[in-house]
Amino acid sequence: MKSNIIVCKNHQEASLRAAELTSDVIARTPHLTATFAAGNTPLDCYRELLRRQKEEGLLLDRARYIGLDEWVGLGPNDAGSCFAIMNPNYYLPADIPVENIYAFDGLTSNLDVEAARMQETLSRYPLDLAVLGIGVNGHVGFNEPGIPTTGDFSLVSLSESTQTVGRKYFAGNSTPTEGATITLQALKRAKTVVIIATGANKREAVSTILSGSDQLPAGAFLDHPGAIYVLDEDAAGQEKR
Ligand code: GLP
Numbered sequence: 001m002k003s004n005i006i007v008c009k010n011h012q013e014a015s016l017r018a019a020e021l022t023s024d025v026i027a028r029t030p031h032l033t034a035t036f037a038a039g040n041t042p043l044d045c046y047r048e049l050l051r052r053q054k055e056e057g058l059l060l061d062r063a064r065y066i067g068l069d070e071w072v073g074l075g076p077n078d079a080g081s082c083f084a085i086m087n088p089n090y091y092l093p094a095d096i097p098v099e100n101i102y103a104f105d106g107l108t109s110n111l112d113v114e115a116a117r118m119q120e121t122l123s124r125y126p127l128d129l130a131v132l133g134i135g136v137n138g139h140v141g142f143n144e145p146g147i148p149t150t151g152d153f154s155l156v157s158l159s160e161s162t163q164t165v166g167r168k169y170f171a172g173n174s175t176p177t178e179g180a181t182i183t184l185q186a187l188k189r190a191k192t193v194v195i196i197a198t199g200a201n202k203r204e205a206v207s208t209i210l211s212g213s214d215q216l217p218a219g220a221f222l223d224h225p226g227a228i229y230v231l232d233e234d235a236a237g238q239e240k241r
Helices: 011-028 043-056 082-091 111-124 160-169 184-188 200-210 217-221
Strands: 005-008 033-036 064-066 069-071 129-133 153-157 178-182 192-197 227-232
Touching: 005 011, 011 043, 011 129, 011 192, 011 227, 043 082, 064 111, 069 082, 111 153, 111 178, 184 217, 192 200, 192 217, 200 217
Parallel strands: 005 227, 033 064, 033 129, 129 192, 192 227
Antiparallel strands: 069 178, 153 178
């Protein structure tokens, strides 16, 4: 197995390990620009970062955060939007000043202008750190398999799989069909990338990635010198020890 792949016993251990790697970068980078994935997987990692902030003085609030992705048609206050997940689980409890959070507004009346604003933000503040999850179909952010993106920030038609899986966030309401995302191209320029995948529902995507195939967007970091995949045994398809 490649050296930039860590397999932890379970989700909790993977979350702690990811938080350790992330906090090392946060602690040593004064003017950090980061992007943190929404979704369920990294939430325990964020909880550990918040604990380290409270108990060990980790300086989460001096960094700048650029939202990884958003569902088109959903705003910051809409349940299930990426911002609505990040805000109560990280930005608010970490006391991140609003002027240090840059997020795509899925309710914008002009998608192209809003995407251009995000593109400009990424040019002004290149990413130092990305904490990412993996979709069941192997996507990262909303970089979908086989769907090309352009530039550093892109609008994307969401795959059937993403729409189906996404229903878990929307409590019966219809799932958006379009997304907006930081592209792989921009994510790959981040100096440190921590990719977390836990649970058996990620096993198929993880196994394709571990086979060295570059078919899936989440496999794009295998040769990145600063990327680390943090898996649990369920996602890695390993027998329980
Ligand atoms: C979502 C998001 C991703 C997220 C991924 C996995 O659709 N667009 O940013 O990382 O899919 O989500 P989860 O961690 O809930 O499995």
